[in-house]
Amino acid sequence: MQNIGIKALSSDTERQAGQGRREDLPPLLAGVAVAVGGVGATLALIDLSSPLRGPFVLFFLLVAPAAASWAALRGLTPWGRIVASASGSVAVNLLVAQAMLALHVWSVRGGVVAVTLFSSLTLLLVLLRRARRRTTARRRTT
Template identity: 65%
Template structure:
């Protein structure tokens, strides 16, 4: 007598079959967002008269601190992390603007540099914390 073994598929196998090539657009979208943010920062720092300067710079001012804060909040669920990181980005932008206005040092270039430096510092602290853990 011959025994026929049935194959059972797990949920991971089924998900892997559904994904297929070209289904995961997350890296592509992350790269596009990085490019748009970098172009916005460069356009603002060079003082270009491009009509894309405003929207791209605004995207950079929200995305750079939000990405840094989101990296620091890995323990939250995805929606809570998104809301907290965007709110933190707005708060960071407002604090930088208020500090620059209070010190009579307001400039667009200075604001871009300050937000970039603070975002990079937050990311550096996250990386250092992960290496020690």
């Protein structure tokens, strides 16, 4: 039998390894949030009776507009972005619900679709604005 020697990690290497795991956490959490939100929206749109439908749809309705407004508010500090995104998310949901009730077209599916469209449009406008800034910056440098 042959022994394989394993060299102990130094404290600097251990810190760097731990730092790498911490840096991987936000993208992982974002992916989980997208998956949970997508499942919630899908459960609402196909009208599937499940005990997870309520919490997942609520999560989607709160996180989708918050993520869209988070992307649009790059100039704020992180805590300012959190507060503005959370309050903007609640405002979007209240405005969608109020408009649908005033027009007598209230439905869960319609609310999910309206919030999805609003959030998608906001993200699309943010991406277009960033792309325009990049092309303008490239033209100036060349």
